[in-house]
Amino acid sequence: MVGRPAGGSRRRRLNWHSGGYMPFIWPALLITLAVIVFPWVFTGWMSLQNWQVGAERSFIGLANYARLFSDERFFEATGRTLLYTFLSVLLPLIFGTIAALVFHEEFPLRGFLRGIVVMPMMATPVAIALVWTMMFHPQLGILNYLLSLLGIPPQLWVFDPGTVIPSLVLVETWQWTPLVMLVVLGGLASLPSEPYESALIDGATWFQRLRFITLPMIVPFLVVAAFLRGVDALKSFDIIFAITQGGPGTASETINIYLYLQAFSFNDMGYGSAIAVIFMVLVVALTLILLWLRGCTGWREAQG
Amino acid sequence: MSRTPLQKLVLFLVVLVVISPAFLFFLWMASLSLKPEIDNTAYPPVLIPSSLDWSNYSAMLNEHDFGRYFTNSLIVTGSAVALALLVGVPAAYGIARAKAHKLALVVMIARMTPALSFLIPLFLLFQYLGLMRSLWPQIITHLVVTVPVVIWIMTSFFETLPIELEEASRIDGANRWQVFRLIALPLARPGIMVALILAFIFSWNNFVFGIVLAGRTTRTLPVAVYNSLTYEQISWGPLSAAAILVTLPVLLLTIIAQKQIVQGMTSGAVK
Incomplete structure (x- = not known):
């Protein structure tokens, strides 16, 4: 710590650096407690109740959790969520890295074009879902027309249980590749130039420079991007709900959708809360794993 | 470092490929919103409307x-x-x-x-x-x-x-x-x-x-x-x-x- 007040007493220095800032923080802390921490605690308490809307509620201990562990639909939703998350991290990571390598080059209108590339992730998800639904239309949709140009037979996309998850992952990938691109671009901008200079002197090809210098050095940023993407993909709701509502049947029902249906369609608040608690545990666990991975890759040294 | 014409062309094409998913999507979205119903239900799909139809917007508004x-x-x-x-x-x-x-x-x-x-x-x-x-x-x-x-x-x-x-x-x-x-x-x-x-x-x-x-x-x-x-x-x-x-x-x-x-x-x- 530099620039301590000259001649300040020990007490005053302590005061400057630690205490005395709580009045700035209190209002936000109170709001956070009211709208975030209180609901967490209350959800935990509700998950121990038999709480159907419009009926008497009663304390039933861990019965909701017991029910959860014998609920096949919940386990299927969990498997689906993990598959969906895995694909929705992997594909944007690949395409986003490629896009970042391209946008790291200099060319005219780069700022404006970057704005266009970023549009999918900023646009209103429901609006995007509407247009994708029209594009997925088996008879009139543009996607089947484009496939027919390539000689590929028409697909049922989100209207078939077998293709609904890949189709939704396609939307998610289209939407979130730009985020990975931005993170990796930030990484590329921070790379030192010396290794490239010596590689040029040694006569390394473009591909060798990419493979042996660039990629190893941006790994920490890829881990950060995977982390952000993983957390978001796990709780993805808008796109899935607006396009399929979890259908056809339950073929695209993720934990988040199942939780919504239990709590707000079937009005089973107690059971919905139990799902919410387990879901949160899953999100936090995955977060910790990713944070641990980040620690392993020496992310802290990489930020310089 | 200056680029050769070939490198410029490759870069141009690659940039085109990278921006097209976003660009074409929003172009298609705009096209859908400006076409009369007859164009929207046509097969093969019509990109450029036969006539610009703002009535979709006025209907919504x-x-x-x-x-x-x-x-x-x-x-x-x-x-x-x-x-x-x-x-x-x-x-x-x-x-x-x-x-x-x-x-x-x-x-x-x-x-x-x-x-x-x-x-x-x-x-x-x-x-x-x-x-x-x-x-x-x-x-x-x-x-x-x-x-x-x-x-x-x-x-x-x-x-x-x-x-x-x-x-x-x-x-x-x-x-x-x-x-x-x-x-x-x-x-x-x-x-x-x-x-x-x-x-x-x-x-x-x-x-x-x-x-x-x-x-x-x-x-x-x-x-x-x-x-x-x-x-x-x-x-x-x-x-x-x-x-x-x-x-x-x-x-x-x-x-x-x-x-x-x-x-x-x-x-x-x-x-």
């Missing part, structure tokens, strides 16, 4: 209570962003200066937690308080989105501001609040802009709070558009027009403020 939903969105997002800046900017300053990293962690966890896990208790609470006919439930729950965004971005911004100037004015006898208001706050204006833009976009786009908490008269735009999809079975033209109208403010903002957005979306990630 006039017949579907669009004005009310737009006002609802404006009130909910406006209030949630204003409140978040009001409490979030000072809090971020406090966290940055007091090095209260544990509090920053709470904000981080709040950003990661699924929205639905707050919604069950809040829904019951608002119902109990009899607030469900007003916009308050949505304004309050949107704070779940906007407050963490503001604190997140502003904390890393305040951490980049030099502390020496603030310490000097402390010695000159200014109290903490004066230091914040007169020195840190003016310097933080670019950061506040980034926080404001991102908080606005996230709140404007939010869908899940609306479908749970909004009634017929309190819907925000995304919820209203979703409902017109499922319940009224209207045709593609007006629906695409609605989709464009909902997301247009955000898209314009993205193009105009792309620098700030890029900075905000990667703050904390790349730092």
Whole structure:
């Protein structure tokens, strides 16, 4: 710590650096407690109740959790969520890295074009879902027309249980590749130039420079991007709900959708809360794993 | 390093491939919204409308209570962003200066937690308080989105501001609040802009709070558009027009403020 007040007493220095800032923080802390921490605690308490809307509620201990562990639909939703998350991290990571390598080059209108590339992730998800639904239309949709140009037979996309998850992952990938691109671009901008200079002197090809210098050095940023993407993909709701509502049947029902249906369609608040608690545990666990991975890759040294 | 013509051509083609998924999608969206129904149900699909048809837009604007939903969105997002800046900017300053990293962690966890896990208790609470006919439930729950965004971005911004100037004015006898208001706050204006833009976009786009908490008269735009999809079975033209109208403010903002957005979306990630 530099620039301590000259001649300040020990007490005053302590005061400057630690205490005395709580009045700035209190209002936000109170709001956070009211709208975030209180609901967490209350959800935990509700998950121990038999709480159907419009009926008497009663304390039933861990019965909701017991029910959860014998609920096949919940386990299927969990498997689906993990598959969906895995694909929705992997594909944007690949395409986003490629896009970042391209946008790291200099060319005219780069700022404006970057704005266009970023549009999918900023646009209103429901609006995007509407247009994708029209594009997925088996008879009139543009996607089947484009496939027919390539000689590929028409697909049922989100209207078939077998293709609904890949189709939704396609939307998610289209939407979130730009985020990975931005993170990796930030990484590329921070790379030192010396290794490239010596590689040029040694006569390394473009591909060798990419493979042996660039990629190893941006790994920490890829881990950060995977982390952000993983957390978001796990709780993805808008796109899935607006396009399929979890259908056809339950073929695209993720934990988040199942939780919504239990709590707000079937009005089973107690059971919905139990799902919410387990879901949160899953999100936090995955977060910790990713944070641990980040620690392993020496992310802290990489930020310089 | 200058490029050969061949390299230029390759770069041009590669850039074209990278921007086309986004560009073609929004082009198709615009095309759908400007075509008469006869073009939208044609096969093979028509890209350039046979005649520009603005009636899709006027149909949406006039017949579907669009004005009310737009006002609802404006009130909910406006209030949630204003409140978040009001409490979030000072809090971020406090966290940055007091090095209260544990509090920053709470904000981080709040950003990661699924929205639905707050919604069950809040829904019951608002119902109990009899607030469900007003916009308050949505304004309050949107704070779940906007407050963490503001604190997140502003904390890393305040951490980049030099502390020496603030310490000097402390010695000159200014109290903490004066230091914040007169020195840190003016310097933080670019950061506040980034926080404001991102908080606005996230709140404007939010869908899940609306479908749970909004009634017929309190819907925000995304919820209203979703409902017109499922319940009224209207045709593609007006629906695409609605989709464009909902997301247009955000898209314009993205193009105009792309620098700030890029900075905000990667703050904390790349730092």
